[in-house]
Amino acid sequence: MSRPVSRPVSRRALAGALVVGLLVLTAVVVVRHGSRPATLDARVDAVAGTLKCPSCEAESVSASNAPIAQSMRAEIRTQLRQGRTPDQVRAWFEQRYGSSVVLVPRSSGSQLVLWLAPFLVLAGGAVLLLGRRRVRAQQAAPGPSRGGARASSVSRPRLALAAVTVIAVGAAVPVVTRMSSSGTPASAATPPAGSARVSRAAQQDMGAGDWADVGRSLDEQQDYSGATKAYRHALRLAPGSASVRIRLALDLVRDHRAGDAEPLVRSLAGARGSSQSAALLVLGLAQRSQGEPAWTGTLRRFLSLAPHHPAAAQVRRLLASRP
Amino acid sequence: MRGRRAAAVVALVATAAVVVVLMTAVGGASSGSSRSPIIGHQAPALAGTTLSGASFRLRPSPGTTTVVNIWASWCGPCRNELPMLATAATRWARHGVRLVTVNTRDGPVAARTLLKEVGARHLLTVQDPQGRLAVTWGATGVPETFVVDQRGVVRARWVGQLRQGWLDSQLHRWSAQ
Numbered sequence: 001m002s003r004p005v006s007r008p009v010s011r012r013a014l015a016g017a018l019v020v021g022l023l024v025l026t027a028v029v030v031v032r033h034g035s036r037p038a039t040l041d042a043r044v045d046a047v048a049g050t051l052k053c054p055s056c057e058a059e060s061v062s063a064s065n066a067p068i069a070q071s072m073r074a075e076i077r078t079q080l081r082q083g084r085t086p087d088q089v090r091a092w093f094e095q096r097y098g099s100s101v102v103l104v105p106r107s108s109g110s111q112l113v114l115w116l117a118p119f120l121v122l123a124g125g126a127v128l129l130l131g132r133r134r135v136r137a138q139q140a141a142p143g144p145s146r147g148g149a150r151a152s153s154v155s156r157p158r159l160a161l162a163a164v165t166v167i168a169v170g171a172a173v174p175v176v177t178r179m180s181s182s183g184t185p186a187s188a189a190t191p192p193a194g195s196a197r198v199s200r201a202a203q204q205d206m207g208a209g210d211w212a213d214v215g216r217s218l219d220e221q222q223d224y225s226g227a228t229k230a231y232r233h234a235l236r237l238a239p240g241s242a243s244v245r246i247r248l249a250l251d252l253v254r255d256h257r258a259g260d261a262e263p264l265v266r267s268l269a270g271a272r273g274s275s276q277s278a279a280l281l282v283l284g285l286a287q288r289s290q291g292e293p294a295w296t297g298t299l300r301r302f303l304s305l306a307p308h309h310p311a312a313a314q315v316r317r318l319l320a321s322r323p
Numbered sequence: 324m325r326g327r328r329a330a331a332v333v334a335l336v337a338t339a340a341v342v343v344v345l346m347t348a349v350g351g352a353s354s355g356s357s358r359s360p361i362i363g364h365q366a367p368a369l370a371g372t373t374l375s376g377a378s379f380r381l382r383p384s385p386g387t388t389t390v391v392n393i394w395a396s397w398c399g400p401c402r403n404e405l406p407m408l409a410t411a412a413t414r415w416a417r418h419g420v421r422l423v424t425v426n427t428r429d430g431p432v433a434a435r436t437l438l439k440e441v442g443a444r445h446l447l448t449v450q451d452p453q454g455r456l457a458v459t460w461g462a463t464g465v466p467e468t469f470v471v472d473q474r475g476v477v478r479a480r481w482v483g484q485l486r487q488g489w490l491d492s493q494l495h496r497w498s499a500q
Binding site: 055067093096098216278 | 359360361367370371373376377378379395427428453454455457458459460461462463464465
């Protein structure tokens with residue numbers, strides 16, 4: 001008599017919980033994707049809004065006009081152009097400024113516990129409250145009966161289901177939110193050196209200076225192959241730029257492609273001008289890498305033109321140690 | 324009654340602790356020796372063009388301790404500390420200490436003018452017009468000074484106008500003298 005009554009109730013409760021859970025998850029995903037910033041400026045602003053200005057009183061990098069906040073925005077812009085995700089950018093800042101610089105919680109580790117704590121407390125409270133009300137209702141009933149015992153046995157799975165639903169939804173919200181905002185799991189926050197590349201979408205509005213910036217940044221990460229690609233983009237947009245030409249040639253030498261470097265700097269090394277000494281230095285290094293005997297003469301010319309250049313001492317050592 | 328009082332005291336202490344933690348987290352950096360997440364780790368990249376137009380890249384060098392100072396000509400405390408830094412650079416050079424300054428969010432003309440004014444033209448200064456080098460080093464403002472040991476590990480950081488006593492004590496500790 002009791003079973004045909006309790007089964008439909010449990011199924012209804014399960015279906016209801018599933019529907020609520022799915023609706024919440026769908027809403028979170030739709031809201032996150034719908035509000036995803038489209039332009040680079042908006043993406044910079046979105047990431048800057050999640051970082052704390054380190055020299056300000058409770059202000060985000062996005063809201064602050066402090067010089068360091070402006071510098072941080074410039075760094076965010078460069079890293080997003082290189083194709084890094086917001087999580088990767090935040091992790092980069094966290095390495096330098098500590099965890100307090102990040103204003104949004106992570107979807108892993110101890111911060112996830114903080115996110116889940118309110119939901120867990122809420123679920124626990126709901127379970128206790130409902131259980132207590134159920135016991136009181138049973139106590140108020142006129143004497144023990146089969147029906148009372150049934151009510152008690154039916155209430156437990158329903159309460160457990162309610163608690164599990166609340167916990168599952170609570171856990172899913174931060175995880176789905178963070179994954180939809182970053183596109184990558186938190187464990188991939190720090191990319192290996194040299195993995196940074198410029199995304200196709202970001203390439204469209206980049207000028208020669210931007211590409212040169214990307215090249216310099218990849219230089220700093222000692223990703224010479226990536227840097228040469230960036231400098232080639234810069235040179236295509238500004239073919240007359242001697243500094244980009246010299247940087248490209250130097251990175252080609254570092255990337256064991258000295259043969260490609262030589263023609264880039266040969267004309268600059270022969271022409272008088274502010275770039276001549278740097279061009280001679282790179283040309284000499286390229287010739288040396290290829291075993292051309294002319295390298296000593298080229299580097300001697302470099303030394304005569306720029307005896308106080310920071311590389312001069314090293315060049316002298318190179319010349320002194322030649323076989 | 325006793326239990327209630329004890330609970331009230333515990334709540335008060337907990338609230339005070341939270342307030343102190345929040346104030347520490349929210350407040351800006353003040354002058355002095357300061358912890359930084361980069362201390363104890365390899366020095367971040369420091370590469371760029373110097374004020375004399377040459378390229379520079381910081382590389383660990385056996386026997387050489389490096390002081391990295393981040394400054395700007397528009398910053399008062401930076402102007403005040405530059406003469407002391409210039410003297411220290413000369414005095415400590417024979418003990419294998421090199422001083423690299425990073426001129427951040429500034430123009431080369433203003434930087435050169437100030438260096439000339441204070442007799443610090445010989446300082447090796449890397450240009451950082453967008454402030455990206457300062458951010459790479461985790462600087463919270465200017466001036467800030469870092470000491471990097473001979474293995475290229477960041478050992479100490481000073482926020483604000485530098486004190487000679489602090490710099491000398493750090494260099495005594497980390498240089499190869």
